[in-house]
Amino acid sequence: MTAYAIAHLREAAPHPEIAEYIERIPATFEPYGGRFLVHGVGHEVKEGGWPGHVVVIGFPGIAEAQTWWDSTAYQEIAPLRSRHIEGDIILVEGVPDGYDPAVTAKAMRDALAS
Numbered sequence: 001m002t003a004y005a006i007a008h009l010r011e012a013a014p015h016p017e018i019a020e021y022i023e024r025i026p027a028t029f030e031p032y033g034g035r036f037l038v039h040g041v042g043h044e045v046k047e048g049g050w051p052g053h054v055v056v057i058g059f060p061g062i063a064e065a066q067t068w069w070d071s072t073a074y075q076e077i078a079p080l081r082s083r084h085i086e087g088d089i090i091l092v093e094g095v096p097d098g099y100d101p102a103v104t105a106k107a108m109r110d111a112l113a114s
Contacts, residue, residue: 003062004037005029005069007055009087013028021080028074029057033062052087065091 012018014015038056041094059065069091 001061001096003059003065003091004094005034005055005057005059005065005089005091007087007089008050008052009055009081009085010052012085015084017080018084021077024077024080027070027072028071028077029059031073032068032071034058034064034068061091062091084105 026036034057036055037058038054040053043050043054057065059068
Protein backbone atom coordinates (compact mmCIF):
# COMPACT_ATOMS: atom_id res chain seq x y z
CA MET A 1 0.00 0.00 0.00
CA THR A 2 1.41 3.38 -1.00
CA ALA A 3 2.70 5.62 1.77
CA TYR A 4 3.61 9.27 1.88
CA ALA A 5 6.00 11.62 3.62
CA ILE A 6 4.10 14.90 3.91
CA ALA A 7 5.76 18.11 5.03
CA HIS A 8 4.19 21.45 5.85
CA LEU A 9 7.20 23.75 5.87
CA ARG A 10 7.00 27.36 7.04
CA GLU A 11 8.41 30.25 5.06
CA ALA A 12 12.15 30.68 5.41
CA ALA A 13 14.76 33.02 4.04
CA PRO A 14 16.84 31.47 1.27
CA HIS A 15 20.02 29.86 2.58
CA PRO A 16 22.83 27.88 0.90
CA GLU A 17 22.16 24.91 3.24
CA ILE A 18 18.54 24.72 2.08
CA ALA A 19 19.70 24.66 -1.56
CA GLU A 20 22.15 21.88 -0.70
CA TYR A 21 19.38 19.93 1.05
CA ILE A 22 17.11 20.21 -1.99
CA GLU A 23 19.93 19.04 -4.26
CA ARG A 24 20.80 16.05 -2.07
CA ILE A 25 17.41 14.76 -0.88
CA PRO A 26 16.43 12.78 -4.02
CA ALA A 27 19.46 10.53 -3.64
CA THR A 28 18.28 9.67 -0.11
CA PHE A 29 14.77 8.51 -1.03
CA GLU A 30 15.26 7.02 -4.50
CA PRO A 31 16.82 3.78 -3.14
CA TYR A 32 13.55 3.22 -1.24
CA GLY A 33 11.32 3.81 -4.26
CA GLY A 34 10.50 7.37 -3.21
CA ARG A 35 9.70 10.19 -5.58
CA PHE A 36 8.47 13.75 -5.31
CA LEU A 37 4.72 14.05 -5.87
CA VAL A 38 4.45 17.67 -4.71
CA HIS A 39 7.45 20.01 -4.46
CA GLY A 40 8.17 23.62 -5.27
CA VAL A 41 4.64 24.52 -6.35
CA GLY A 42 2.04 26.89 -4.96
CA HIS A 43 -1.16 25.82 -3.25
CA GLU A 44 -4.62 27.25 -2.78
CA VAL A 45 -5.92 27.32 0.81
CA LYS A 46 -9.64 26.52 0.96
CA GLU A 47 -10.12 26.37 4.75
CA GLY A 48 -8.00 27.39 7.69
CA GLY A 49 -4.46 28.61 7.33
CA TRP A 50 -1.55 26.98 5.61
CA PRO A 51 1.42 29.35 5.52
CA GLY A 52 4.52 28.06 3.82
CA HIS A 53 4.97 25.14 1.47
CA VAL A 54 3.75 21.59 0.94
CA VAL A 55 6.04 18.69 0.04
CA VAL A 56 4.78 15.17 -0.65
CA ILE A 57 7.07 12.22 -1.35
CA GLY A 58 5.45 8.93 -2.36
CA PHE A 59 6.83 5.52 -1.40
CA PRO A 60 5.76 1.97 -2.31
CA GLY A 61 4.85 1.31 1.34
CA ILE A 62 5.16 2.55 4.90
CA ALA A 63 8.21 0.34 5.58
CA GLU A 64 10.12 2.06 2.77
CA ALA A 65 9.09 5.50 4.05
CA GLN A 66 10.19 4.66 7.59
CA THR A 67 13.46 3.14 6.42
CA TRP A 68 14.19 6.24 4.33
CA TRP A 69 13.47 8.58 7.26
CA ASP A 70 15.72 6.57 9.58
CA SER A 71 18.47 6.12 6.99
CA THR A 72 21.94 7.47 7.62
CA ALA A 73 21.82 9.26 4.26
CA TYR A 74 18.68 11.22 5.14
CA GLN A 75 19.59 11.90 8.77
CA GLU A 76 22.92 13.28 7.57
CA ILE A 77 21.23 16.00 5.48
CA ALA A 78 18.11 16.67 7.61
CA PRO A 79 19.86 19.38 9.70
CA LEU A 80 20.50 21.37 6.51
CA ARG A 81 16.72 21.91 6.42
CA SER A 82 15.79 21.88 10.09
CA ARG A 83 18.33 24.58 11.02
CA HIS A 84 16.53 27.02 8.72
CA ILE A 85 12.92 25.91 8.20
CA GLU A 86 10.35 25.06 10.84
CA GLY A 87 7.69 22.60 9.86
CA ASP A 88 5.60 19.53 10.50
CA ILE A 89 6.43 16.23 8.82
CA ILE A 90 4.43 13.02 8.92
CA LEU A 91 4.67 9.56 7.39
CA VAL A 92 1.25 8.19 6.52
CA GLU A 93 -0.08 5.12 4.81
CA GLY A 94 -2.54 5.53 1.95
CA VAL A 95 -5.84 3.71 1.76
CA PRO A 96 -5.99 0.25 0.18
CA ASP A 97 -7.49 -0.39 -3.24
CA GLY A 98 -11.24 -0.65 -2.93
CA TYR A 99 -11.38 1.51 0.21
CA ASP A 100 -14.99 2.33 1.08
CA PRO A 101 -15.51 5.33 3.37
CA ALA A 102 -19.03 4.06 4.10
CA VAL A 103 -17.44 1.28 6.19
CA THR A 104 -15.64 3.88 8.29
CA ALA A 105 -18.86 5.89 8.69
CA LYS A 106 -20.76 2.77 9.76
CA ALA A 107 -18.12 1.92 12.38
CA MET A 108 -18.39 5.49 13.69
CA ARG A 109 -22.18 5.30 13.87
CA ASP A 110 -21.98 1.91 15.61
CA ALA A 111 -19.53 3.32 18.18
CA LEU A 112 -21.79 6.33 18.81
CA ALA A 113 -24.78 4.06 19.34
CA SER A 114 -22.97 2.03 22.00
